[in-house]
Amino acid sequence: MFKQHPTASGPLAAFNTADAVEHLNHLDVVEATRLVAQVPPARGVRLLEQPELTDAAQILQRLPPAQASTWLHAMADDRAADLLLALDTDARERLIAALPVVTQQAMRDLMHYPPSSAGSLMTTEFVSVTADQRVGDVLQHVREVERERETIYAIYVLDPQTRALQQVVTLRRLITADPDAPILDAAQTNPPVFVTPTTDQEEVARLIRRHDLLAIPVLDPQRQLVGIVTVDDVLDALIAESNEDVHRFGGVEALDRPYMQIGLLAMIRKRAGWLSVLFLGEMLTASAMQHYEDALSKALVLTLFIPLIMSSGGNSGGQATSLLIRSLALQEIRLRDWWRVALRELPTGMTLGAILGLLGIARITIWQLAGFYDYGPHWMLIALTIGAALLGIVTFGSLAGAMLPFVLQRLGFDPASASAPFVATLVDVSGLVIYFSIAAAILGGTLL
Amino acid sequence: MFKQHPTASGPLAAFNTADAVEHLNHLDVVEATRLVAQVPPARGVRLLEQPELTDAAQILQRLPPAQASTWLHAMADDRAADLLLALDTDARERLIAALPVVTQQAMRDLMHYPPSSAGSLMTTEFVSVTADQRVGDVLQHVREVERERETIYAIYVLDPQTRALQQVVTLRRLITADPDAPILDAAQTNPPVFVTPTTDQEEVARLIRRHDLLAIPVLDPQRQLVGIVTVDDVLDALIAESNEDVHRFGGVEALDRPYMQIGLLAMIRKRAGWLSVLFLGEMLTASAMQHYEDALSKALVLTLFIPLIMSSGGNSGGQATSLLIRSLALQEIRLRDWWRVALRELPTGMTLGAILGLLGIARITIWQLAGFYDYGPHWMLIALTIGAALLGIVTFGSLAGAMLPFVLQRLGFDPASASAPFVATLVDVSGLVIYFSIAAAILGGTLL
Secondary structure: OOOOOOOOOOOOOOOOHHHHHHHHHOOOHHHHHHHHHHOOHHHHHHHHHOOOOOOHHHHHHHOOHHHHHHHHHHOOHHHHHHHHHOOOHHHHHHHHHOOOHHHHHHHHHHHOOOOOEHHHHOEOOOEEEEOOOEHHHHHHHHHHHHHHOOOOOEEEEEOOOOOEEEEEEEHHHHHHOOOOOEHHHHOOOOOOOOEOOOOEHHHHHHHHHHOOOOEEEEEOOOOEEEEEEEHHHHHHHHHHHHHHHHHHHOOOOOOOOOHHHOOHHHHHHHHHHHHHHHHHHHHHHHHHHHHOHHHHHHOHHHHHHHHHHHHHHHHHHHHHHHHHHHHHHOOOOOHHHHHHHHHHHHHHHHHHHHHHHHHHHHHHHHHHHHOOOOOOOOHHHHHHHHHHHHHHHHHHHHHHHHHHHHHHHHOOOOHHHOOHHHHHHHHHHHHHHHHHHHHHHHHOOOOO | OOOOOOOOOOOOOOOOHHHHHHHHHOOOHHHHHHHHHHOOHHHHHHHHHOOOOOOHHHHHHHOOHHHHHHHHHHOOHHHHHHHHHOOOHHHHHHHHHOOOHHHHHHHHHHHOOOOOEHHHHOEOOOEEEEOOOEHHHHHHHHHHHHHHOOOOOEEEEEOOOOOEEEEEEEHHHHHHOOOOOEHHHHOOOOOOOOEOOOOEHHHHHHHHHHOOOOEEEEEOOOOEEEEEEEHHHHHHHHHHHHHHHHHHHOOOOOOOOOHHHOOHHHHHHHHHHHHHHHHHHHHHHHHHHHHOHHHHHHOHHHHHHHHHHHHHHHHHHHHHHHHHHHHHHOOOOOHHHHHHHHHHHHHHHHHHHHHHHHHHHHHHHHHHHHOOOOOOOOHHHHHHHHHHHHHHHHHHHHHHHHHHHHHHHHOOOOHHHOOHHHHHHHHHHHHHHHHHHHHHHHHOOOOO
16 A cells, blocks of 8 residues: 555556546446556556455456466555455466466465455565664665565564564654664564454454554464554455444345445345345244234224334334444453343333333323323223333343344354344344233233 | 654553553543553653543543643644543633643644544644755654654645645655655655545545545645644544444444443433434324224234334335445445435335245245134235235335435435434334235225
């Protein structure tokens, strides 16, 4: 990202990089490839390096083989590995075979890390020096290698013997330090913060934010520096993660490209799965209703409030879930805190339930007294039933919605898989049971 | 963020900054203030500068006045302004009055920008030089001012006459360029990307990502440089925004601190508002049900499927909304694209509705033929009613859920205010009308 590139020329010369990418995204792959093949190498590399270029891998594959392999070699190696991974095996092996042996190895190393791990986000194009050098020598070295490195704003100082990471020097300290001082004099005082190749990208983002870094080193078990993750890659990862969280909370599988660029069939597939699962779960409400059919036929008035009561349970559950999945994702709350959360949700849910319960009772009382509707001689008992049911269901909804993310995390799933409709479905069936049980207790002997 | 600070000593000496903040967050304000007051000034400033320190403003207010104003002056001024804004008017004016006059003015300028605008995120501690200087002079200047600037990785080159922003030079270009060359030789070739003080933080984040910047300049209408927004502030803003989006989608007002640190009453207030509004909206379902009471009493079997059908409408609406609010937030889709989205949601919703409709028909057929339940002689017509209602409601839900964010944006609201329960409530009432209308059409003359 931090590299400078020469002035553009060729068919896309009128655009800056970001606009050129947008332009290419609106073309089909064949036409986009034709344009990209004609731009100067530095610009072509820069274009293919943009994560926003949706067809980058396809374009790379269609370029003349010699051009493709030269460009691939010139590219930031984390991005090159991502592009290779997006190709089918044949095309990938063909392109890798054309690379210099050292790069081939780097590519294969980068490609074997799990997606959304530090290993898959990292670049191996960092600046490292040994701890026995002086500030002036390091600055000279940085000047020489600048063009080939993704960032030079953090310089990694290695132990001269073991080559393990010893310290980090920022470029701002380097340029202000005495050129004759040992490089370690310009280093930070705290031990360097680092991650391992398998660290999840959310944890990487959390550490970069927490320690205000421009890049974080990735170390293997021997504390050897295998790569760095830069803040711009983390920004991209965070945006992707944030999309994914909102989509999943809405009950959709995460989309891998913008809404308008997804085919109709793919879009339906992403949505039909969850929608059908939820539908099958929600079918239990039909069974529950059948079970209470007798009560329903005796007191049809009870049906009038079913949508109102059920949606209140789902809404309060969704609120609690949305709060907890973010707190768990940001590690503000740990798995072992579940009982603390439960102890807070219980009084919260009861108060919210009481508020809605009073609103419900007011609704029935006003309608009855104003003559909008006649709930019959037992209207006070009906109002009491609705009020009590709301108290019970909202309390249960808040508690269930808050506990669901913990249960999912405990079972090894991402707590963010707890979507709003998932919670609503969970609460709906139990909500019906609560409603009819309360109705039986209050209205037994009169209406039921 | 990019500043170096001397080694820690004092009561929190054992902790690095991030851990010290976590430790302080677990103490009450009085005890936290006592500890912070004892650390060396540079460290105290650094601690109060951390956005993660939840009680920072309260601690600042309780420090001895002289210490508070010295530290405030030493702090990054964007953070200082944020802290001042969090105080009550008396305490704020008292602290501002104790600052040097120049800083007073900078604080007042920063404080009057709307929250989550570039103006409120920006710092005025940037490095600027005039275009008539040479690379070597600029490098020397950067070395001299380094300690007082938030970032030195981007250097802003101003027109010597108008002092308008002319170009941006990155530190990596500066250190590799010929010291005798004019500074503009080291500048980027594209015109600088910039924002204005009122630009929203999401747009700032989008531009920083899109152009891979470490900082973006903030210009007034005369193209004078009034500040810069750095990538670390954007990261923090993005995390806050992402929390807010998930919370709002779940129907909760955004929380300003972590879940566990919010008082019970504040928590209830954040949730009761929306929950009550949704409840009042959902009351319309009770009115709709009253309207169809006649049909219900004739065909009680219709009530059995009400929860199932309504939740399917809400779920499909929530899916569409979650997709569109992210696309609108990332500007993948603009307001004028609404009809393109509608044209996609129509076939998508119909297909999804057909899938659920077939599942519903299958459920009734299996239960009837296997003898789990007897839907009566007209069970086929009932199955057809349920299938057709699902087709209609899921199509309507997808379309309404997709259009709602556009409507909100058009009305000047944030499209992300379209929460899952909001959509569900919207779809529930219309869903009942669709259901009973279809029932009347199909079952009229037999059951109804």
